[in-house]
Amino acid sequence: MLAALLGALGDPWAEPVMRRALVEVLLLGIAGGALGCWVVAYQLSYGAESLAHALLPGLVLAALAGLPLLLGGAAGVLVAALAVAVAGRVPVVGRDSAVAVVITTLFGLGVLLALSPATPAGLGALLFGDVLGVTDADLALAGALALLVVAALRLLHGRLLVVGLDRSSARALGVRPGLVDAGLLVLLALTILVAVQGLGNLLVVAVVVAPASAARLVARRMAPMLALAAATAVVAGVGGLYLSYYAGIATGAAIAGVLVAAYALAGAGAALTRSRPGRSRTIRAA
Amino acid sequence: MHHPGTLTLPAPPSGAVEPAVTPVVRLAGVHAGYGASDVLRGVELRVAPGERLGVLGPNGGGKTTLFRVLLGEVRPSAGTVERPDRIGLVPQTERSRLDFPVSALDVALMGSISSLPWWRQPGRAQRRGALDALGAVGMAERAQETFGSLSGGQRQRVLVARALVQDAPLILLDEPFTGMDRASTEQLERLLDALAAEGRALLVATHDVTQARRWDRVLCLNGDQVALGPPESTLTTEVLERTYGGHIVTLPDGAGRALLPPHHHGPH
Numbered sequence: 001m002l003a004a005l006l007g008a009l010g011d012p013w014a015e016p017v018m019r020r021a022l023v024e025v026l027l028l029g030i031a032g033g034a035l036g037c038w039v040v041a042y043q044l045s046y047g048a049e050s051l052a053h054a055l056l057p058g059l060v061l062a063a064l065a066g067l068p069l070l071l072g073g074a075a076g077v078l079v080a081a082l083a084v085a086v087a088g089r090v091p092v093v094g095r096d097s098a099v100a101v102v103i104t105t106l107f108g109l110g111v112l113l114a115l116s117p118a119t120p121a122g123l124g125a126l127l128f129g130d131v132l133g134v135t136d137a138d139l140a141l142a143g144a145l146a147l148l149v150v151a152a153l154r155l156l157h158g159r160l161l162v163v164g165l166d167r168s169s170a171r172a173l174g175v176r177p178g179l180v181d182a183g184l185l186v187l188l189a190l191t192i193l194v195a196v197q198g199l200g201n202l203l204v205v206a207v208v209v210a211p212a213s214a215a216r217l218v219a220r221r222m223a224p225m226l227a228l229a230a231a232t233a234v235v236a237g238v239g240g241l242y243l244s245y246y247a248g249i250a251t252g253a254a255i256a257g258v259l260v261a262a263y264a265l266a267g268a269g270a271a272l273t274r275s276r277p278g279r280s281r282t283i284r285a286a
Numbered sequence: 287m288h289h290p291g292t293l294t295l296p297a298p299p300s301g302a303v304e305p306a307v308t309p310v311v312r313l314a315g316v317h318a319g320y321g322a323s324d325v326l327r328g329v330e331l332r333v334a335p336g337e338r339l340g341v342l343g344p345n346g347g348g349k350t351t352l353f354r355v356l357l358g359e360v361r362p363s364a365g366t367v368e369r370p371d372r373i374g375l376v377p378q379t380e381r382s383r384l385d386f387p388v389s390a391l392d393v394a395l396m397g398s399i400s401s402l403p404w405w406r407q408p409g410r411a412q413r414r415g416a417l418d419a420l421g422a423v424g425m426a427e428r429a430q431e432t433f434g435s436l437s438g439g440q441r442q443r444v445l446v447a448r449a450l451v452q453d454a455p456l457i458l459l460d461e462p463f464t465g466m467d468r469a470s471t472e473q474l475e476r477l478l479d480a481l482a483a484e485g486r487a488l489l490v491a492t493h494d495v496t497q498a499r500r501w502d503r504v505l506c507l508n509g510d511q512v513a514l515g516p517p518e519s520t521l522t523t524e525v526l527e528r529t530y531g532g533h534i535v536t537l538p539d540g541a542g543r544a545l546l547p548p549h550h551h552g553p554h
Binding site: 041154155157158159161162164165166168169171172173174175216219220221222225 | 357358359373374375377381382383386387388389392393395396397399400404405407408432433448452458
């Protein structure tokens with residue numbers, strides 16, 4: 001019985017393709033999970049999703065031209081950021097609407113290009129990713145990303161807390177909010193750019209937003225939230241690979257599904273803890 | 287650096303060296319604003335160490351702009367500003383994201399960032415300093431509690447602790463008593479008195495005339511500098527009318543005490 005269980009647990013990793021996918025999922029889980037905490041705390045989830053969708057035309061154009069997808073994605077992010085900045089300046093258009101218009105336009109353009117007969121790769125691979133097809137170069141890139149994200153978040157930790165709590169008193173504390181914002185956005189763009197290769201254009205946001213949202217329901221301070229989110233992303237990633245292997249469903253979708261399940265679990269846990277008698281919140285006193 | 291927890295600092299210089307104590311803040315002919323028009327016009331102000339200055343005026347009267355000039359966030363269009371390097375700011379806690387995952391200790395520790403090189407993280411020494419500061423404001427036992435779960439008065443005291451960690455000789459407080467009950471108000475008032483006794487200068491923005499009477503001197507702002515001086519001689523009905531544009535109710539108690547009508551809080 002135990003042997004059978006251990007065998008079932010070990011089976012998927014017999015194949016090099018699955019082992020590579022495992023490493024990719026671990027690395028992206030650490031980067032996306034940790035960064036996602038700040039994305040959620042800074043209420044940038046919508047921005048993260050927009051960024052991911054907006055780089056689709058760049059990816060498709062790169063695929064058409066036979067260039068590295070990374071290059072196309074980077075160009076896509078840049079164009080999207082500029083377009084959002086310009087559209088946001090139109091006086092009658094609100095910032096939210098500007099982002100929505102630019103993003104749907106770019107995403108539609110990407111789909112249009114992808115459906116042209118000249119496009120070699122299927123739209124599916126770009127939209128939903130192909131974590132089983134990651135190369136050694138992809139893995140090296142994901143490793144570099146994880147290192148960079150963890151190091152940068154460690155360096156910026158105090159400043160991110162200051163700006164997130166109250167932007168208006170940041171300068172009095174010697175923190176420049178514009179620089180902190182820019183740093184966070186650059187990290188987000190890089191993470192999406194790298195993670196989109198494996199997880200796909202539509203599902204990349206799941207690894208950034210879902211683990212952090214789940215951790216947010218449980219953790220009351222940022223440091224444990226970061227660790228919890230990264231751990232959730234890694235566990236859900238591995239769980240997704242198992243699910244995909246044994247249920248025979250698409251890997252990206254399986255990972256996203258397990259991530260959402262983790263969020264639901266955390267939500268139920270938080271609700272149960274709150275409703276348990278004798279654990280009421282501290283009485284407010286002056 | 288001194289330890290903020292002790293509240294026993296060397297007394298401020300008593301003026302033996304110079305005829306007047308070197309001011310912590312000196313503003314001369316300061317005009318400042320945003321864009322074309324100046325919100326703040328002709329401010330002349332010196333604040334001595336240990337002085338508690340009330341800054342009184344209606345919303346839009348220039349209190350916030352004065353603070354932003356002192357913090358170096360708004361460059362004056364005319365005049366000169368001399369200010370210390372480190373200035374503590376105690377903002378209104380409604381400005382804080384109360385759902386943000388930080389503890390009271392995390393917030394106090396934020397005061398140590400400016401004293402560390404950019405690559406250094408706060409260590410054990412900074413943590414001890416932050417705990418000392420929380421102790422000095424009576425919040426040591428609540429150091430691990432989530433900032434947003436504290437009461438308004440407790441949050442204000444944590445923000446004061448943050449200014450103590452900054453070791454700021456000047457602390458700016460923006461409407462610190464808003465929405466606070468009697469007990470919390472008195473507690474914060476005692477704390478501010480203790481900080482002033484340490485030699486720190488305090489600027490307390492308020493639109494509450496009764497509040498303003500507590501401080502050593504009062505600066506009345508209505509775009510222009512209307513008056514500056516000790517409350518008893520400064521807060522006359524005439525000055526208050528000029529500060530608030532005539533919307534004053536005078537109480538018939540013979541002392542010339544003036545109160546504001548309750549509905550004056552709207553944008554001006």
